[in-house]
Amino acid sequence: MHKAVEGFEDLSPEDKERLEQSGMMLSSENRCGSFFQADQDVRHTSCTYEGIEMLPTAEALKKYDWLKDYYWNLVDKDKDEYTRYVADQEPRGYTIIAKKGSKNIFPLQTCLFMATDDIQTVHNIIIAEEGAELHLITGCVSSHSVGHGSHYGITEFYVGKDALISTTMIHTWGEDVTVVPRSAAKLEQNSTFLSNYISMKPVKRVQMYPEAWLTGENSVARFSSVVLAPEGSELDLGQRAILEAKGTSAELISRVITRGGTVVSRSHIVGGAEETRGHIECKGLILEDGIIHAIPEIEGRLTNTSLSHEAAVGKIARDEIEYLMARGLDEEEATATIIRGFLDVKIQGLPDSLQRQIDAAIDAAEDGF
Amino acid sequence: MLNVENLHVEVGGKEVIHGVDLQIPEGETHVLMGPNGSGKTTLLRSIMGFSNYTVTEGRIIFRGHDVTELPLYERARYGMGLMFQRPPTISGLKLGKLLDVMAGGSPAKAYEYAEMMNMSSFLDRDLNANFSGGEIKRSEVLQLMVQQPDFVMLDEPESGVDLENIALIGKAIARLVDKDRHIINRHKSGLIITHTGFIMDYLEADAGHMLCNGEIRCRGNPREILKVIQEHGYQECIECTKL
Ligand SMILES: Nc1ncnc2c1ncn2[C@@H]1O[C@H](COP(=O)(O)OP(=O)(O)OP(=O)(O)O)[C@@H](O)[C@H]1O
Numbered sequence: 001m002h003k004a005v006e007g008f009e010d011l012s013p014e015d016k017e018r019l020e021q022s023g024m025m026l027s028s029e030n031r032c033g034s035f036f037q038a039d040q041d042v043r044h045t046s047c048t049y050e051g052i053e054m055l056p057t058a059e060a061l062k063k064y065d066w067l068k069d070y071y072w073n074l075v076d077k078d079k080d081e082y083t084r085y086v087a088d089q090e091p092r093g094y095t096i097i098a099k100k101g102s103k104n105i106f107p108l109q110t111c112l113f114m115a116t117d118d119i120q121t122v123h124n125i126i127i128a129e130e131g132a133e134l135h136l137i138t139g140c141v142s143s144h145s146v147g148h149g150s151h152y153g154i155t156e157f158y159v160g161k162d163a164l165i166s167t168t169m170i171h172t173w174g175e176d177v178t179v180v181p182r183s184a185a186k187l188e189q190n191s192t193f194l195s196n197y198i199s200m201k202p203v204k205r206v207q208m209y210p211e212a213w214l215t216g217e218n219s220v221a222r223f224s225s226v227v228l229a230p231e232g233s234e235l236d237l238g239q240r241a242i243l244e245a246k247g248t249s250a251e252l253i254s255r256v257i258t259r260g261g262t263v264v265s266r267s268h269i270v271g272g273a274e275e276t277r278g279h280i281e282c283k284g285l286i287l288e289d290g291i292i293h294a295i296p297e298i299e300g301r302l303t304n305t306s307l308s309h310e311a312a313v314g315k316i317a318r319d320e321i322e323y324l325m326a327r328g329l330d331e332e333e334a335t336a337t338i339i340r341g342f343l344d345v346k347i348q349g350l351p352d353s354l355q356r357q358i359d360a361a362i363d364a365a366e367d368g369f
Numbered sequence: 370m371l372n373v374e375n376l377h378v379e380v381g382g383k384e385v386i387h388g389v390d391l392q393i394p395e396g397e398t399h400v401l402m403g404p405n406g407s408g409k410t411t412l413l414r415s416i417m418g419f420s421n422y423t424v425t426e427g428r429i430i431f432r433g434h435d436v437t438e439l440p441l442y443e444r445a446r447y448g449m450g451l452m453f454q455r456p457p458t459i460s461g462l463k464l465g466k467l468l469d470v471m472a473g474g475s476p477a478k479a480y481e482y483a484e485m486m487n488m489s490s491f492l493d494r495d496l497n498a499n500f501s502g503g504e505i506k507r508s509e510v511l512q513l514m515v516q517q518p519d520f521v522m523l524d525e526p527e528s529g530v531d532l533e534n535i536a537l538i539g540k541a542i543a544r545l546v547d548k549d550r551h552i553i554n555r556h557k558s559g560l561i562i563t564h565t566g567f568i569m570d571y572l573e574a575d576a577g578h579m580l581c582n583g584e585i586r587c588r589g590n591p592r593e594i595l596k597v598i599q600e601h602g603y604q605e606c607i608e609c610t611k612l
């Protein structure tokens with residue numbers, strides 16, 4: 001029989017470590033707010049930052065009548081079996097509203113924790129009102145004791161005029177966990193959406209294709225993903241930006257490593273308005289026989305759009321390894337140093353504390369190279 | 370320091386070095402000259418131990434030990450260093466990060482060297498990515514300063530470098546090979562490939578070797594060899610049967 005997990009303090013040392021690897025801070029120091037959902041129970045929400053409200057979605061829907069227009073608005077309820085399954089459940093997950101002009105320097109953290117072999121569902125709504133700046137870090141973690149389990153997550157991001165949302169998701173799932181996030185973002189005029197995804201641990205299957213709809217002029221979307229697929233992992237990852245308004249731009253960056261796992265790395269930019277720009281950069285390293293299937297798509301719909309992509313998949317070049325060996329590094333050190341560099345994605349516009357968190361999550365996996 | 374005996378080297382299935390003998394005593398720095406494609410880079414890279422360079426005959430003795438079969442990184446750890454003519458770009462790997470890894474526990478010195486080589490603002494840049502010709506040379510010298518090899522091979526350190534940077538690089542190389550010390554305190558050795566001899570304005574080379582078609586065709590005073598090439602071209606050396 002499982003003891004109920006009420007909060008971080010009830011977790012075993014192993015699970016605490018897994019949370020930390022997912023960028024979670026167990027004390028609320030340097031975090032402006034914290035949300036914790038264990039399996040299907042919301043255990044903890046707090047937000048101390050003025051102008052930023054964080055509450056369970058079920059509560060938020062009761063409290064704010066207008067929120068129903070944001071609920072199942074960007075993600076279609078009937079999209080597939082997973083969205084339908086989530087729609088049939090009581091709403092779980094969190095809603096965050098960053099009021100006009102509010103800013104958080106320290107990120108809000110949300111933690112979705114699976115303690116038992118079951119299906120966890122969440123539906124998150126994140127709203128940044130005009131001029132607000134909201135930084136969010138989400139740790140998705142399963143207990144080391146979880147065998148089979150599934151996580152279905154809906155997230156809808158609304159980035160208001162002149163607003164910025166950064167979302168950083170670090171996955172620490174188990175080998176037999178299936179993860180199916182469904183998320184989308186809508187960007188108003190001059191807004192910025194930064195979406196970062198890091199997965200360095202084994203997971204059975206992840207399938208997702210988040211979308212950003214750039215409907216406001218001069219808005220900017222940047223997706224970055226850093227992924228390691230160990231043997232047995234099957235990752236089908238995508239990122240899509242639809243440039244619908246004049247002057248919008250998007251950059252989709254992915255770094256993928258396989259150690260025997262399978263990764264489909266999709267990206268798609270639609271240039272559908274004047275003066276739009278988009279770039280896709282997808283780089284894959286095959287360290288042990290596995291599959292990296294990069295599918296970059298650029299779709300221009302008028303003359304005044306400029307879209308490009310670069311994709312490369314292969315092993316580390318011998319001359320790079322030997323260059324470092326000539327400096328006294330042995331083959332293993334040289335390889336690890338090059339891989340760490342390969343995974344080093346610096347995200348423009350991200351606060352240092354979050355960048356450090358991302359770096360730490362990648363460093364933590366370094367021994368696994 | 371280094372003793373190369375009757376070295377034959379194959380690259381890409383073709384013999385490029387045909388029996389080279391070369392001796393560089395401790396504390397001496399020699400220059401290596403010769404026309405394009407004569408095998409200079411190949412000779413240096415095979416002494417260093419790169420995998421594409423197959424030694425089919427002969428030996429490389431370094432500090433008294435036969436290193437012909439020793440892996441590249443062990444030769445580096447044993448005291449060999451090489452400045453690359455065309456180093457690869459490693460995207461994502463920051464120059465500063467590499468110096469940290471090389472310096473182990475004492476990176477402070479590395480930053481001091483970076484300052485000396487005018488490379489402080491490059492520490493956050495991807496290794497060699499979009500470095501200009503001169504910046505590549507400065508970065509290479511900087512890495513060697515951190516590595517501190519006992520025997521350093523430099524592949525055309527002055528080519529593509531402007532006058533100001535030549536002085537900077539020249540002086541740094543002189544220090545790398547102990548040329549800033551009194552002759553009795555010199556322990557490090559060097560082998561420098563040069564087409565122009567400009568590097569000799571910053572350090573006096575102890576001897577020169579001239580490589581033609583994979584063979585050493587002439588040895589002696591480096592300035593004299595250079596003078597012959599300048600006045601008569603390489604043909605003189607190719608036809609010369611002195612050796
Ligand atoms: N990997 C390789 N595969 C095939 N041929 C090679 C390879 N590397 C070198 N060679 C050939 O070996 C010969 C010697 O080349 P090397 O680079 O050593 O000349 P070099 O004397 O350094 O010339 P330069 O003054 O132009 O730098 C050339 O003909 C070159 O094309």
Ligand SMILES: [Mg+2]
Binds near residue numbers: 409410411454524
């Ligand atoms: Mg050469």
